[in-house]
Amino acid sequence: QLAVPELGEYHKMRHKRRLRKLLHVDSANSYISVTDMALLLSARGMDDGITNLGLHAVMDALKKIHVAMLTQGGFCAENFPEDSISFDAFVDVILLPDVLDRIDSLWYRPAARLKKALLTTTVEEAIEDATRVSMSASGVKSHEVHKWSWETWLNAVVCATVVMSIAVLGMSVDWYPDSPVWIAMETLICLIFVSEVVIKFVMGGVKEYFTGDGKLWNITDFLITLLSFCETTLSLLIIASFGVGGASKVPGAATATVALRVLRISRVCRLMKLLKSPLLRDLANILVSFWIALPALGSVLFIFLAIVYLVGILFRLIFGPAEGQDLLSECPDPDTLDDWEDQVCKIHYLYGEVYFGTVKKSMFTTFLFMLGNFDSAAGRSLAVAFANGYGDIFKCIFCVGMISNFFGLFNIITAVFVDSTISGLKHNEFKRKYARQYERAFVQGKLTTLVDRIQHVTCSHDAPRARDRVMMDIKTSKASQADVELTEEDFMRVIEDEAVKTLLEDLDVDIMNPTGLFDTFDPEGTGRITITEMVQAILRLRGDPQKTDLIASWVALRSLHQKFDRFQLTFLRAHEAQRASLGAPAERRFST
Numbered sequence: 001q002l003a004v005p006e007l008g009e010y011h012k013m014r015h016k017r018r019l020r021k022l023l024h025v026d027s028a029n030s031y032i033s034v035t036d037m038a039l040l041l042s043a044r045g046m047d048d049g050i051t052n053l054g055l056h057a058v059m060d061a062l063k064k065i066h067v068a069m070l071t072q073g074g075f076c077a078e079n080f081p082e083d084s085i086s087f088d089a090f091v092d093v094i095l096l097p098d099v100l101d102r103i104d105s106l107w108y109r110p111a112a113r114l115k116k117a118l119l120t121t122t123v124e125e126a127i128e129d130a131t132r133v134s135m136s137a138s139g140v141k142s143h144e145v146h147k148w149s150w151e152t153w154l155n156a157v158v159c160a161t162v163v164m165s166i167a168v169l170g171m172s173v174d175w176y177p178d179s180p181v182w183i184a185m186e187t188l189i190c191l192i193f194v195s196e197v198v199i200k201f202v203m204g205g206v207k208e209y210f211t212g213d214g215k216l217w218n219i220t221d222f223l224i225t226l227l228s229f230c231e232t233t234l235s236l237l238i239i240a241s242f243g244v245g246g247a248s249k250v251p252g253a254a255t256a257t258v259a260l261r262v263l264r265i266s267r268v269c270r271l272m273k274l275l276k277s278p279l280l281r282d283l284a285n286i287l288v289s290f291w292i293a294l295p296a297l298g299s300v301l302f303i304f305l306a307i308v309y310l311v312g313i314l315f316r317l318i319f320g321p322a323e324g325q326d327l328l329s330e331c332p333d334p335d336t337l338d339d340w341e342d343q344v345c346k347i348h349y350l351y352g353e354v355y356f357g358t359v360k361k362s363m364f365t366t367f368l369f370m371l372g373n374f375d376s377a378a379g380r381s382l383a384v385a386f387a388n389g390y391g392d393i394f395k396c397i398f399c400v401g402m403i404s405n406f407f408g409l410f411n412i413i414t415a416v417f418v419d420s421t422i423s424g425l426k427h428n429e430f431k432r433k434y435a436r437q438y439e440r441a442f443v444q445g446k447l448t449t450l451v452d453r454i455q456h457v458t459c460s461h462d463a464p465r466a467r468d469r470v471m472m473d474i475k476t477s478k479a480s481q482a483d484v485e486l487t488e489e490d491f492m493r494v495i496e497d498e499a500v501k502t503l504l505e506d507l508d509v510d511i512m513n514p515t516g517l518f519d520t521f522d523p524e525g526t527g528r529i530t531i532t533e534m535v536q537a538i539l540r541l542r543g544d545p546q547k548t549d550l551i552a553s554w555v556a557l558r559s560l561h562q563k564f565d566r567f568q569l570t571f572l573r574a575h576e577a578q579r580a581s582l583g584a585p586a587e588r589r590f591s592t
Helices: 003-022 034-043 052-072 087-094 105-119 123-131 137-174 180-204 206-211 215-242 253-276 278-292 294-319 347-355 359-370 382-390 392-437 440-460 464-476 488-495 498-506 531-540 547-581
Strands: 031-033 084-086 485-487 528-530
Touching: 003 087, 003 105, 031 034, 031 087, 034 052, 034 105, 052 084, 052 087, 052 105, 084 087, 087 105, 123 440, 123 531, 137 180, 137 253, 180 206, 180 215, 206 215, 215 253, 278 294, 278 392, 294 347, 294 359, 294 392, 347 359, 347 382, 382 392, 440 488, 440 498, 440 531, 485 488, 488 498, 528 531
Parallel strands: none
Antiparallel strands: 031 084, 485 528
16 A cells, blocks of 8 residues: 555656657647547557447446546445546556456446556657657658758858959959949948848848857857948948948058958858868868867966966076176177177177067067077077087087977977877767767667667568568558567577667677577566567667666665565554454554
8 A cells, every 4th residue: 555556656757758658649639539439449559440429438447447446445426428538547547457348348448448558659650759759750851851941052152252352352352452343243242231131020030040059150150141231332332432442542441451351251151061071070170179279278388377487587597698798788799790709709698689688579589499499689699609608518508408398398298299189070970970970860760770670570471371470560560569569589580680780880799699588578588579679678788887777776675675574564564454353363463
């Protein structure tokens, strides 16, 4: 009395959700009629031999059973319209384990057909439930495909126009900038951009354009189109007022025209849509790599600047002029000094004042040294000059520093940068693969193909007549797929099929050892599984095992353990009460 009703309520709620969707019952239509039952049997292909009289008799029997249930529980019986019953009452009655035993044997067959049609999950329902696809998705898909078709062509035309506008911009800067040809082409380009926005407004609506899917792209396109419209309008007004080349006659007009031309470069942003194309996948990966590497690039820049700053201070102290030293005012420019052995105007001191005279100069010279540039303004080698002046100590320090810089610092920075970029690309590729594998339409199509392949493999090994009979049943009955059963031998034959292996791989189901897999699909040990059960099991095997899978199993086992403990306690109490009623001594005391 504690465990069983709780379990029954769970099953009842689950069946209610499914039957509400199956019978198209909502808040405005809460009654089930004989017509609804007939339509259901017809949709399931189970209406052969079922008469309208039989369905009316079944409806009357269900009403009587419900009245008996209410009367037994002390409730008042409901009054239902003729040939109808409320949805809640219908579910309460049809889910009774002995509902068929309470119906007259004359109407047993239509009642059994009805219960089977209601409680049997077809393969299509299993697929739709797993992928959460609406029953009315077919109509939406055709509309979306139609919408995608015209939008694809429109985007292609606009992208070609953007490429043309960039080419026109480059040519108009150098070749006859004031030519009316460029103005005419820009006007045509602007008309195409404006036409695109107007077409999308009409086809999809203004609200959908600014708030629907792809709203960021749409807003960007709208702003670029607005800039293009303003530039073209300004150019046409200037030509209409002052003639061709009149921009130079209006104060500030030339500057405004140049600024608007610079803004034309922003049209390149509209080409970003093309990155979704498989043909430009490498280009998309390059741009995505740059975006992924920005955090690592920031860290590298910080470390590099810190090293340049510290080494610049060190070089300022070592190679820079001492306090009070000012050889540049007494000696000629070191780039013009030919005598490197001059003891008064030492060339390494002079170069030290020129390139390491301040911390800022020292940092810039250090940066050039790290890049391998050791030349002065006239092309003389600073490294040779310092080596000639400071001797072997400078040579040793210079060699160690360059080796540490080129083979140490740069390689470490490159390795970190490349590793972060590759890791980010792999993560993005994994997300794209995961999204594609778990996309509703993709999964639904693969599961449907898998079911067809399972039927083909199973039927191809049957006798010709049996195969023809099974295929005929499949064509004439929509529920027959759920009735097809596979033995362990059939299951192994299906799993070993190469096409099935490919489909399972596409569904992210990894089957390394199919030998003991049949027990996973047949937990009750009946030796047979239906195609529906197989599809449901495949959906549970998708993807890599997660921690949540273990936690869900542990929670389910704990809940089952608690329910069994309550059931055991209730049973033992009932047993003790029965012994007490018979006059037998109590074996054990139980307390709450």
